[in-house]
Amino acid sequence: MWKQEWDALSRRIAGIMEASTFLFRTNDADWAYSTNILSDNCKRIAESVLSLLRYGDALPVRAADALARFKEWWGKTQSPSLSGYPAVQASVVLLGSIRSELDHLLADHDEIVRSHVARAFLHLQRSLVADEDMRRKWLNAFGEGETSCEQLGGVHLLLHGIWAFKVSAAGERTDLVLGTRLVVDRDVMASAHGLVLTEWKLVREGDCPEKKKGEAMHQARQYSQGSVAGFELESERYLVLVAKQEFTIPTDEIEGEKKYKVVPLVLDKSVPSISAKTAAKQ
Numbered sequence: 010m011w012k013q014e015w016d017a018l019s020r021r022i023a024g025i026m027e028a029s030t031f032l033f034r035t036n037d038a039d040w041a042y043s044t045n046i047l048s049d050n051c052k053r054i055a056e057s058v059l060s061l062l063r064y065g066d067a068l069p070v071r072a073a074d075a076l077a078r079f080k081e082w083w084g085k086t087q088s089p090s091l092s093g094y095p096a097v098q099a100s101v102v103l104l105g106s107i108r109s110e111l112d113h114l115l116a117d118h119d120e121i122v123r124s125h126v127a128r129a130f131l132h133l134q135r136s137l138v139a140d141e142d143m144r145r146k147w148l149n150a151f152g153e154g155e156t157s158c159e160q161l162g163g164v165h166l167l168l169h170g171i172w173a174f175k176v177s178a179a180g181e182r183t184d185l186v187l188g189t190r191l192v193v194d195r196d197v198m199a200s201a202h203g204l205v206l207t208e209w210k211l212v213r214e215g216d217c218p219e220k221k222k223g224e225a226m227h228q229a230r231q232y233s234q235g236s237v238a239g240f241e242l243e244s245e246r247y248l249v250l251v252a253k254q255e256f257t258i259p260t261d262e263i264e265g266e267k268k269y270k271v272v273p274l275v276l277d278k279s280v281p282s283i284s285a286k287t288a289a290k291q
Contacts, residue, residue, distance in 0.1 A: 011064045012239050014057075015111060021054050022108040029101045033094070044097050051100035055083050058107060071114050072239060079107040115239055122171070122203035122242045129169035130249075130272050133162070138278050147276050151211060151253060158251050159185045159209045162274075170202040173247075175209070180233030185209075193237050204241040206232055212252035222248055222259040226269050245270055253277050 025047065032043055061068065062076055086099040137144050150157035159175065163185030166173040174182040174191045182191040185207070191197075193204060208225035212218050225248040236243045249272045250256075262269040 011061050011068060012115070014061060015115070018054065018057055018061075019108050019112055021057075022104045025050055025054060026101055026105050029097055032097075044093050047097045048092075048100060051097065051104060054104060055100070058104070059083070068239070072111055075107060075110045075114065079103065082106075118203070118239060119242055119244050122205065123245060125169050125171055125202050126166070126205055126242070126245075126247065129166045129171055130274070132169070133165050134274060134278070137274075137276055144276060147251075148253065151251060151276060155209055155211050156188070158211065162207070162209060162249065166205075166207075167201065170200075172197055172201045172204045173207045174204065175207060176228055176232045178231070180231045182206075182232075182234055193240070198237075198240050204237060205245070205247060206242075207247045207249055209249045209251060212250050212256055214253075218250055218252075218256050219259045221250055222262075222271055225250070226262060229269065244268060247272050249274055251276065255279065 028050075029047055032047065036043065059076070059080055062073070062080070065073075068076070082103055086096070086103060137147060147158070147161060150161050163173050172191075172193075173185050175185055177183045177190070182193070183189070184191040197204075206229060208229045210221040210225045212221050229246045229248065232246075244266060245268045247270050250259075251274045253276050255275050255278060256273070258273045259271050261271055
């Protein structure tokens with residue numbers, strides 16, 4: 010995928026910047042042999058950077074925009090009148106600039122998405138306590154079944170800039186709200202911070218939460234589509250267990266590089282202050 014290609018290119022750019030720094034510090038004269046070597050290497054690296062544009066909509070929007078700007082700038086530096094040290098300097102500056110920008114855009118992407126997901130679920134749980142209308146809506150959805158809860162959950166996560174999906178029997182991404190195959194296009198990537206895999210299970214009275222977690226994990230493991238590097242949260246998957254009353258929360262699971270995080274969602278959560286008032290009346 011393009012993210013792996015970029016990581017390798019970023020290291021190559023770092024190397025060419027180090028070599029050019031050494032040249033400028035140790036040579037007073039503009040030696041054609043040395044500068045030609047660096048110029049040729051810069052051109053090859055630039056061609057590889059520009060080849061990332063072939064990924065089209067698979068690129069994060071801001072990364073695609075940065076590459077488009079780099080393409081425009083690079084074209085302006087390829088003038089026959091520009092050679093020697095000035096040509097090397099212009100090439101290295103542009104390569105260093107695109108490296109800085111793309112590395113920044115992709116830095117700690119997973120952590121950024123995780124924080125948005127954590128806030129979305131925290132907001133949802135607290136809203137279910139504070140907002141009677143929302144609680145009633147979710148309780149109705151619970152009575153209707155898993156799909157209704159998934160739809161409400163998908164809409165709420167999107168409010169926090171998270172495109173959540175589940176896995177179909179064929180291992181493909183399925184839109185939580187529409188129930189159709191989710192196509193990750195430019196519009197999807199422009200409207201959200203990231204894409205996350207979620208599996209939703211209802212924990213009804215008498216159900217074993219651990220068993221429900223196992224069912225959700227089994228479904229999540231079926232995911233077989235290639236990830237959207239730079240946009241999709243690959244390291245963490247969310248197993249959302251929805252119940253009317255509080256229950257024993259199963260532990261998270263780690264398999265290889267994947268973490269299956271259990272998210273409990275209690276629709277009628279008891280609040281200490283309310284519980285105390287109720288006990289005082291008895």
